[in-house]
Amino acid sequence: MQSFEDVRIERISPHELSEIAPGLGRSNIATAEGTDLPRPLNRQELERLRGIASTRTSLIMALVMPPRPYRQVPMVYIGHAVWVEPAPNQPPVLLSTADWIADAQQLFLIDEATTAAMRQHGIPLASQPSPGAHRPSGSGIEDLLKNDADVLIELRAARKEPNLNLAHLVFTSDAATSTHRPSQGWPLHDSSRPAPSMIFAYSPERPDRIEPVQIHDLRSLEEAFQFYLPTTSTAILGAPIFSNTDHLVALNALRHPERSAVGLAVPPGALQHFIESLSER
Missing domain, CATH: 2.40.10.10 (Trypsin-like serine proteases)
Known part of the structure; x- marks a missing residue:
């Protein structure tokens, strides 16, 4: 039987997770650039993406x-x-x-x-x-x-x-x-790859449209919110943020308490870690 002579318990904040387990916090997704210039999606492509998001x-x-x-x-x-x-x-x-x-x-x-x-x-x-x-x-x-x-x-x-x-x-x-339960779900965006050229948000409360989203400068957030990605998405409480290639990028969690136009999203590294941990249980 294993025993421990010295056990220490510390309380941590979400923004400190990246120091303990690299990759859980915000990635360079907001600043990385893809090799291709983004092409605006046409109406049919937007409708296809909205249909995927709705299911x-x-x-x-x-x-x-x-x-x-x-x-x-x-x-x-x-x-x-x-x-x-x-x-x-x-x-x-x-x-x-x-x-x-x-x-x-x-x-x-x-x-x-x-x-x-x-x-x-x-x-x-x-x-x-x-x-x-x-x-x-x-x-x-x-x-x-x-x-x-x-x-x-x-x-x-x-x-x-x-x-x-x-x-x-x-x-x-x-x-x-x-x-x-649907037959398919969102595949996760690989946070080690360049940022998607376009990202969107969706809510069944507004089922007829998807919302183009941008990620704010990561340096604009106070230390208490450093775990999150600052976004322009207006949908909160778990609303998906996804790429033009049908991959889940983040979950918009809440609004910034002092800047209501800024959403705070759980980053892709945290999503990946959580999903992997489910299969280990």
């Missing part, structure tokens, strides 16, 4: 109970989860960012039937000014849980990794897995 991205609903003594009506958050290929010829796994579901009592996938039930009970699906936010629901969420629970598709977090701000989600029933 690999889902909306999910998180219910969070407010602290007492507030009335114990669940607060409704709607964010994103993405289907990612862990390896060729393996079924995709469902990922989201971990921070916004950290205190969730229940998680649900939002499909067409759930969407219709939410509208019937007055729970808004689209948020302004950008996708991914808390929804005012009043008594609607209580009515939904009481009267239409049979349409809800429950998820649970099989694993959360707060330091990487990532979570692996699974269905609570095998039937839901076989029904709602």
Whole structure:
């Protein structure tokens, strides 16, 4: 039996991960340049890319109970989860960012039937000014849980990794897995290769379009946010950022607390490490 004479526990911040395990933090993706000049995508190519994004991205609903003594009506958050290929010829796994579901009592996938039930009970699906936010629901969420629970598709977090701000989600029933898991997921962008010539974001809250995205100068972020890629994407809470070659580049997690136009995205190195760690368990 192994024993340890000296054990030390230290609390670390996400931006310190790259010092402990190189490659987990931000890569040179924002500054690397490809060998080819980017060519604007035509309408057919944009529509093809939007169609791919729509099959690999889902909306999910998180219910969070407010602290007492507030009335114990669940607060409704709607964010994103993405289907990612862990390896060729393996079924995709469902990922989201971990921070916004950290205190969730229940998680649900939002499909067409759930969407219709939410509208019937007055729970808004689209948020302004950008996708991914808390929804005012009043008594609607209580009515939904009481009267239409049979349409809800429950998820649970099989694993959360707060330091990487990532979570692996699974269905609570095998039937839901076989029904709602797509045949293909996002392949990951190889962060050792040059940056994609074009990147985009997508949210099912705005299903008819994809959003061109740029990555800000990495030096523009304060030390507390150095783990993240600063982006122009308006979709948050796990929204995918992907390349024009159909590869997942990052997950936009949250907005900068002082610069609302800046999104903070989990970088590709962290995504790759998390996916690889799932196969080791």
